[in-house]
Amino acid sequence: MPPWSGVDTIVDKKVMREAAEAYLKYLWSSEGQRLIAKHYFRPSLAAILQESRGEFPELKLPTVKQTAGDWANAQKKHFSDGGIFDQIYSK
Known part of the structure; x- marks a missing residue:
């Protein structure tokens, strides 16, 4: 999954909290996870990983x-x- 981080003081100062939270909500949605997999990042949601099982080898x-x-x-x-x-x- 692509990395993401937000620093509260910066997010609040720039009045971007709503956009940052919407981005995170989308990133963890099924649709967002499918988009992540489409761009060769391993999805975190088990159901989406299962859909993409041919693309990502099992990790032990x-x-x-x-x-x-x-x-x-x-x-x-x-x-x-x-x-x-x-x-x-x-x-």
Whole structure:
């Protein structure tokens, strides 16, 4: 799914909250998810993903428990000083 973020203070200051909320509502609708799939982003709604099953291979992702034990260990492993993020970012 395409990334989206909004900063409340900016959205409110620019009087764009209504448009931003309408965009998000559409993005998560069935119609919006179909449009997302049409443009080669993996839809988040299970029913739409099922409709597009030939386009997107099944993902077999490990759980946090399988890879790090728990969220505290995952945070430490990936984001502590010298962690995996630092190692990747420094290359």
